[in-house]
Amino acid sequence: xxxxxxxxxxxxxxxxxxxxxxxxxxxxxxxxxxxxxxxxxxxxxxxxxxxxxxxxxxxxxxxxxxxxxxxxxxxxxxxxxxxxxxxxxxxxxxxxxxxxxxxxxxxxxxxxxxxxxxxxxxxxxxxxxxxxxxxxxxxxxxxxxxxxxxxxxxxxxxxxxxxxxxxxxxxxxxxxxxxxxxxxxxxxxxxxxxxxxxxxxxx
Numbered sequence: 290x291x292x293x294x295x296x297x298x299x300x301x302x303x304x305x306x307x308x309x310x311x312x313x314x315x316x317x318x319x320x321x322x323x324x325x326x327x328x329x330x331x332x333x334x335x336x337x338x339x340x341x342x343x344x345x346x347x348x349x350x351x352x353x354x355x356x357x358x359x360x361x362x363x364x365x366x367x368x369x370x371x372x373x374x375x376x377x378x379x380x381x382x383x384x385x386x387x388x389x390x391x392x393x394x395x396x397x398x399x400x401x402x403x404x405x406x407x408x409x410x411x412x413x414x415x416x417x418x419x420x421x422x423x424x425x426x427x428x429x430x431x432x433x434x435x436x437x438x439x440x441x442x443x444x445x446x447x448x449x450x451x452x453x454x455x456x457x458x459x460x461x462x463x464x465x466x467x468x469x470x471x472x473x474x475x476x477x478x479x480x481x482x483x484x485x486x487x488x489x490x491x492x
Contacts, residue, residue, distance in 0.1 A: 353382065
């Protein structure tokens, strides 16, 4: 089962279950405060001396089946080459969890995402499943990660997909629609913007 949620709701659940074994995977230096185990491809053991840290060295996660009560995977899935394997591994080692990924809009706006992200993930509210496709860059990026974080304070629902899952993660790998692969020109958008601004000043 997988459905939409909010990070605020997830934080509330975690705060009410202090005895849970919680894994935060691929979080870099920004682990969730309720995580009991941190796992990353980087060796961050010195940074997380007060937590259990496990370095990931292979595709298969180095944990037993259903070892964790809860798994947090925030802004990780879009980076993983074998995303099917990764999502199945999350549901293998955890009983439930939280997945956060950027929307197509955020993914296209941010400079750092252009090469780092492999997948676009959309949530199908009718069938309650993730639809995953190869990332297409529809527009030349215009924002940095630090800038998009500021936008996130006001437009989070448009920039981030927040999902809660239990037992399994339903997903589908879909083909991109070739009819909508044409790029939007950032230069043309700026030209139209300034043209309109100039006309409004001259009126």
